[in-house]
Amino acid sequence: MKFHYVLLLLLLLHHHHHQQFFLFVSLVFSPLVRCGHHDYSDALSKSILFFEGQRSGVLPRDQRMKWREDSGLSDGRSMYSMDLTGGYYDAGDNVKFGFPMAFTTTMVAWSVIEFGELMPPSELRNALVAIRWGTDYLLKTVSQPNRIFVQVGDPYKDHNCWERPEDMDTERTVYAVDAPNPASEVAAETAAALAASSMAFRSVDPGYAQTLLRNSVRVFQYADNFRGAYSDNSNVRDGACPFYCDFSGYQDELLWGAAWLRRASQDNSYLNYIEINGKTLGADDNINEFGWDNKHAGLNVLVSKEALEGNMYSLQSYKVSADSFMCTLIPDSSSSHIDYTPGGLIYKPGGSNLQHATTISFLLLVYANYLDRTSQTVNCGNLIASPLSLRTIAKNQADYILGDNPMGLSYMVGYGNRFPQRIHHRGSSLPSVKDHPEFIACKEGSIYFNSTNPNPNVLVGAIVGGPGEDDGYDDDRADFRKSEPTTYINAPFVGVLAYFAANPS
Numbered sequence: 001m002k003f004h005y006v007l008l009l010l011l012l013l014h015h016h017h018h019q020q021f022f023l024f025v026s027l028v029f030s031p032l033v034r035c036g037h038h039d040y041s042d043a044l045s046k047s048i049l050f051f052e053g054q055r056s057g058v059l060p061r062d063q064r065m066k067w068r069e070d071s072g073l074s075d076g077r078s079m080y081s082m083d084l085t086g087g088y089y090d091a092g093d094n095v096k097f098g099f100p101m102a103f104t105t106t107m108v109a110w111s112v113i114e115f116g117e118l119m120p121p122s123e124l125r126n127a128l129v130a131i132r133w134g135t136d137y138l139l140k141t142v143s144q145p146n147r148i149f150v151q152v153g154d155p156y157k158d159h160n161c162w163e164r165p166e167d168m169d170t171e172r173t174v175y176a177v178d179a180p181n182p183a184s185e186v187a188a189e190t191a192a193a194l195a196a197s198s199m200a201f202r203s204v205d206p207g208y209a210q211t212l213l214r215n216s217v218r219v220f221q222y223a224d225n226f227r228g229a230y231s232d233n234s235n236v237r238d239g240a241c242p243f244y245c246d247f248s249g250y251q252d253e254l255l256w257g258a259a260w261l262r263r264a265s266q267d268n269s270y271l272n273y274i275e276i277n278g279k280t281l282g283a284d285d286n287i288n289e290f291g292w293d294n295k296h297a298g299l300n301v302l303v304s305k306e307a308l309e310g311n312m313y314s315l316q317s318y319k320v321s322a323d324s325f326m327c328t329l330i331p332d333s334s335s336s337h338i339d340y341t342p343g344g345l346i347y348k349p350g351g352s353n354l355q356h357a358t359t360i361s362f363l364l365l366v367y368a369n370y371l372d373r374t375s376q377t378v379n380c381g382n383l384i385a386s387p388l389s390l391r392t393i394a395k396n397q398a399d400y401i402l403g404d405n406p407m408g409l410s411y412m413v414g415y416g417n418r419f420p421q422r423i424h425h426r427g428s429s430l431p432s433v434k435d436h437p438e439f440i441a442c443k444e445g446s447i448y449f450n451s452t453n454p455n456p457n458v459l460v461g462a463i464v465g466g467p468g469e470d471d472g473y474d475d476d477r478a479d480f481r482k483s484e485p486t487t488y489i490n491a492p493f494v495g496v497l498a499y500f501a502a503n504p505s
């Protein structure tokens with residue numbers, strides 16, 4: 001070992017990009033120094049438990065997050081005489097945004113598809129329950145022909161109050177899109193969620209899996225036939241924007257939805273769709289991002305499975321893009337674009353930064369598996385990236401989130417000895433209905449929002465937005481960019497933790 005470190009030191013002295021190279025060294029070699037001290041199994045169960053704290057609707061008897069009660073029970077009733085109860089609040093407010101909810105569901109399902117067999121049976125069951133809480137609601141949103149319900153709750157009126165979901169008395173405006181008006185990104189993401197979930201349920205509930213797939217096919221047709229952004233509809237724009245407007249266009253979602261339908265159904269019409277429309281819908285744009293708005297990097301990894309395993313030349317461009325994305329993550333590769341904080345966290349500007357760390361870690365692990373199964377590596381020009389090197393980067397991101405960071409803080413609530421106490425989350429920061437059954441009105445909650453006390457209800461498993469580009473974190477309820485958890489930060493991390501719980505070193 002000593003020899004290796006001397007060699008590294010010499011390399012360091014001769015390297016122009018001292019900081020970058022040092023980061024690469026620490027990224028690749030740090031697991032040798034601090035290996036296996038995280039309880040990934042504990043973090044896995046907590047990452048799934050979190051979703052119970054985000055539930056809307058009638059809570060089941062086996063609800064484990066005991067400080068929560070039923071909420072949003074009249075959703076859909078007054079405007080559409082529809083039952084739109086259920087689903088998830090996306091973050092620390094009480095609005096149900098369909099676009100990120102669908103993406104969240106897709107990602108928990110993809111976590112189960114890739115890593116479910118590594119999960120303890122009890123956690124696999126909990127993950128499927130979390131998926132079904134999403135899909136049961138998504139099925140309601142597409143239950144009327146040529147219409148999709150994209151959101152419940154007026155975000156401006158909701159955000160004007162600091163109120164428990166159980167006390168919610170703000171307007172529960174329902175936002176719907178009717179054909180021929182477009183809702184391509186929400187419809188296609190919903191199609192992706194239903195298709196991916198059908199695969200997750202196939203072996204445990206084949207009847208439900210078929211229902212999901214059948215509805216996925218139908219909602220994808222809506223997305224593809226009436227192309228356009230949902231936030232372009234005047235009746236939706238004011239509710240969806242600027243929160244979950246589609247800033248990156250709807251084209252990536254069409255390819256993403258088709259790719260999931262191809263994987264779930266093995267139908268050649270979807271294979272043709274992603275072969276033919278790749279160029280026109282921008283698959284070659286090589287956008288190195290993956291999240292609720294931008295599906296490009298995830299799409300490329302997803303389609304690469306078939307390109308690699310089926311040796312499909314027609315899908316090669318997706319694999320080339322996936323390779324180049326992986327190379328941007330390796331600090332010493334000649335094509336490095338992705339920024340890291342001084343402490344080693346993947347960083348992109350814009351707030352809720354940990355969403356990038358969790359989605360990208362997930363893609364690293366999935367791609368490493370696809371490469372492993374076909375005995376391949378990634379050629380980054382000046383270096384070759386092995387599946388191990390991809391997993392190492394993912395592990396460093398996971399360990400950073402769980403506490404190996406300059407703040408010495410776990411960014412998952414309830415995990416480890418030190419974690420955020422004042423998260424930006426209404427239900428967590430107000431006294432629970434159990435402790436304070438009396439109604440707390442819209443503005444009466446402000447004293448709890450402004451309080452410096454820790455939140456009374458621990459939202460176990462929630463991953464907050466995370467630190468800034470300097471690795472700093474203030475634990476300030478008002479700083480929502482850092483202190484607000486979201487469902488789509490947690491969703492891909494379920495898969496990441498399942499992998500490391502089974503492969504801790």
